[in-house]
Amino acid sequence: MTAAPQRRLILFSGSGISADSGLDTFRTSGGESLWAQYDPEVVCNFDCWEENFVLVHDFYSKRREELGKVAPNPAHFVAVDWEKRYNAELITQNVDDLFERAGARYVMHVHGFLTAMRCVACGAQWYFGYRRFDPAADRCPKCGRVETIKPNVVFFNEPAPRYAEMWRSLESLTDEDVLVAIGTSGLVLPIGQIARRCPATTVLSNLQSAESPSDDDFDYVLHGHAAEIAPKLDALIKALMES
Numbered sequence: 460m461t462a463a464p465q466r467r468l469i470l471f472s473g474s475g476i477s478a479d480s481g482l483d484t485f486r487t488s489g490g491e492s493l494w495a496q497y498d499p500e501v502v503c504n505f506d507c508w509e510e511n512f513v514l515v516h517d518f519y520s521k522r523r524e525e526l527g528k529v530a531p532n533p534a535h536f537v538a539v540d541w542e543k544r545y546n547a548e549l550i551t552q553n554v555d556d557l558f559e560r561a562g563a564r565y566v567m568h569v570h571g572f573l574t575a576m577r578c579v580a581c582g583a584q585w586y587f588g589y590r591r592f593d594p595a596a597d598r599c600p601k602c603g604r605v606e607t608i609k610p611n612v613v614f615f616n617e618p619a620p621r622y623a624e625m626w627r628s629l630e631s632l633t634d635e636d637v638l639v640a641i642g643t644s645g646l647v648l649p650i651g652q653i654a655r656r657c658p659a660t661t662v663l664s665n666l667q668s669a670e671s672p673s674d675d676d677f678d679y680v681l682h683g684h685a686a687e688i689a690p691k692l693d694a695l696i697k698a699l700m701e702s
């Protein structure tokens with residue numbers, strides 16, 4: 460007797476999942492949002508970040524402080540359950556650590572990690588936590604420089620080194636497998652196109668009640684806020700993975 464092949468499950472997530480924890484995002488910016496107070500073309504731009512060093516670090520210091528004040532929501536916790544139950548691969552465009560704080564063992568952060576720094580001179584990367592960057596006191600732990608310290612987040616016009624690994628994972632899915640996309644607008648990475656080409660069973664939840672332009676590209680669509688939708692998503696994934 461041979462065991463049934465193990466289905467694979469990939470969760471691909473974007474800013475919508477963290478917006479439900481109260482984190483402002485680029486796409487939801489408005490009013491008091493940090494994203495409305497700074498010009499992303501200035502503070503998230505690899506071509507000019509060194510010229511705007513103080514402003515860039517001020518923006519990212521505030522984002523870290525904001526991150527320290529929010530908590531994972533039911534959608535993060537359900538994803539961590541899938542990692543435990545089905546060995547789900549968690550791929551995210553988010554730079555926050557909410558999956559990790561919900562208990563995730565491994566998350567592929569394709570756009571970097573907000574609570575870490577990188578030195579563009581020597582390549583060192585280190586954990587920084589939620590505190591403010593202080594140019595008078597903070598130094599690269601490896602080479603001692605200050606002006607080459609950059610938030611370890613992928614900026615506009617900067618190569619994303621994890622994309623190759625992400626595409627390999629997505630393209631290796633078969634018709635036995637399941638791909639779930641949560642909270643992604645499809646504006647940065649074309650999730651609708653990815654789903655259309657993917658032989659796996661595909662599920663979309665944008666964690667908003669509204670329809671999204673990618674709805675027709677998915678086999679199942681379940682929109683709604685995290686607390687309400689997480690148990691429904693969990694039941695659907697259980698049915699698909701255990702069928």
Ligand SMILES: [Zn+2]
Nearest residue numbers: 578581599602
């Ligand atoms: Zn260095």
